[in-house]
Amino acid sequence: MSDMIRHNWTRDQANALFQLPFSDLMFKAQTMHRQFFDPNQVQISTLCSIKTGACPEDCAYCPQSARYDTGLEREKLMKVESVLEEAKAAKASGATRFCMGAAWRSPKKKDMPYVTAMVAGVKSLGLETCMTLGMLDQAQAQELSDAGLDYYNHNLDTSPEYYGDIITTRTYQDRLDTLGNVRESGMKVCSGGIVGMGEDEGDRAGLLLQLANMPQHPESVPVNMLVKVEGTPLADQADLDPFDFIRTVAVARIMMPASHVRLSAGREEMNEQMQAMAFMAGANSIFYGEKLLTTPNPEANKDMQLFKRLGIRREEYEVNEDDTAHAETLMAAVAEARNDQFFYNAAK
Ligand code: SAM
Numbered sequence: 001m002s003d004m005i006r007h008n009w010t011r012d013q014a015n016a017l018f019q020l021p022f023s024d025l026m027f028k029a030q031t032m033h034r035q036f037f038d039p040n041q042v043q044i045s046t047l048c049s050i051k052t053g054a055c056p057e058d059c060a061y062c063p064q065s066a067r068y069d070t071g072l073e074r075e076k077l078m079k080v081e082s083v084l085e086e087a088k089a090a091k092a093s094g095a096t097r098f099c100m101g102a103a104w105r106s107p108k109k110k111d112m113p114y115v116t117a118m119v120a121g122v123k124s125l126g127l128e129t130c131m132t133l134g135m136l137d138q139a140q141a142q143e144l145s146d147a148g149l150d151y152y153n154h155n156l157d158t159s160p161e162y163y164g165d166i167i168t169t170r171t172y173q174d175r176l177d178t179l180g181n182v183r184e185s186g187m188k189v190c191s192g193g194i195v196g197m198g199e200d201e202g203d204r205a206g207l208l209l210q211l212a213n214m215p216q217h218p219e220s221v222p223v224n225m226l227v228k229v230e231g232t233p234l235a236d237q238a239d240l241d242p243f244d245f246i247r248t249v250a251v252a253r254i255m256m257p258a259s260h261v262r263l264s265a266g267r268e269e270m271n272e273q274m275q276a277m278a279f280m281a282g283a284n285s286i287f288y289g290e291k292l293l294t295t296p297n298p299e300a301n302k303d304m305q306l307f308k309r310l311g312i313r314r315e316e317y318e319v320n321e322d323d324t325a326h327a328e329t330l331m332a333a334v335a336e337a338r339n340d341q342f343f344y345n346a347a348k
């Protein structure tokens with residue numbers, strides 16, 4: 001099977017997959033999916049926006065950029081206690097991974113003690129941890145990894161060729177450098193992109209080529225459908241043909257067969273048939289819970305009903321006792337340093 005995990009895809013091969021008749025592509029993706037995964041299991045992550053709005057970057061799709069008037073209230077970094085409350089609620093409603101996102105270009109030195117305490121606290125609850133905080137240098141990546149962060153999300157967003165039309169405040173190479181630092185630190189990589197931003201099929205192929213030709217594939221590949229937010233430059237972007245979205249999922253599945261491909265932003269605008277088709281194309285992860293970071297997501301009970309109707313089961317996460325013990329030790333240290341009973345209790 002390992003020879004099916006390739007890192008030498010050519011542009012012609014990626015384009016050819018997109019050009020296949022739809023049924024042939026779906027068959028190929030399903031066949032690949034079944035060799036690596038149980039096709040009826042889906043991994044469930046819940047998002048939490050730990051720092052919302054007022055971001056200095058200019059990503060044309062993003063409601064959190066300070067450059068666009070999207071009516072979003074800026075918020076300070078959440079308290080560790082509040083994040084842990086949200087994580088408990090996410091676990092109680094069925095999530096196995098908790099993904100914390102911040103509207104930052106990159107974390108500042110003063111933020112690190114708080115975010116690492118969040119990681120240790122969430123981890124000690126028996127959840128997998130993920131963060132997306134912008135660009136990381138090697139030392140920051142290592143600090144997060146040492147705190148017990150399992151995944152770091154940092155998307156390439158689109159092809160290198162289309163990238164300049166979407167973001168000017170950080171380069172494609174900056175993103176690749178952050179992903180390199182994450183990989184080097186020992187954390188798992190979560191990286192994907194957004195479709196429906198006016199890119200063409202070659203750009204969607206170009207994005208997947210970048211991801212699939214990395215020395216190691218990202219363990220998690222979010223495929224986001226653009227959520228069009230009033231006030232952003234992409235608010236009036238024409239809709240992408242839903243079949244082109246499904247094709248992107250299918251090609252991601254074929255090019256990165258052992259990775260979890262996540263049906264990410266945009267589910268609120270998809271009907272159930274389209275979501276079922278995305279699962280058939282090889283998507284095996286979702287964001288779960290009523291909110292993404294700032295925009296709506298389907299209600300949790302609606303998702304559970306859909307899973308039931310499709311015979312889909314949640315992918316379980318096996319808690320590693322050593323990891324939990326490590327997280328508890330870190331929490332106890334944080335509690336002592338802050339002389340804070342809450343952390344002490346959370347660590348027990
Ligand atoms: N600020 C950090 C960064 O950009 O690296 C982390 C948070 S940022 C909101 C995480 C990702 O969310 C972006 O890379 C982008 O892929 C996705 N995203 C943001 N706004 C979106 C939208 N309107 N539709 C779809 N995806 C979106």
Ligand code: DTB
Pocket residue numbers: 047063101132153155192193222223224227264265292293294295296
């Ligand atoms: C990812 O690829 N998608 C998520 C997560 N990683 C952080 C974010 C989607 C955000 C959608 C717009 C919003 O809710 O603000």
Ligand code: SF4
Pocket residue numbers: 055056057058059062063064065102103104105134
């Ligand atoms: Fe800031 Fe991230 Fe939004 Fe870009 S995507 S504007 S970096 S929050």
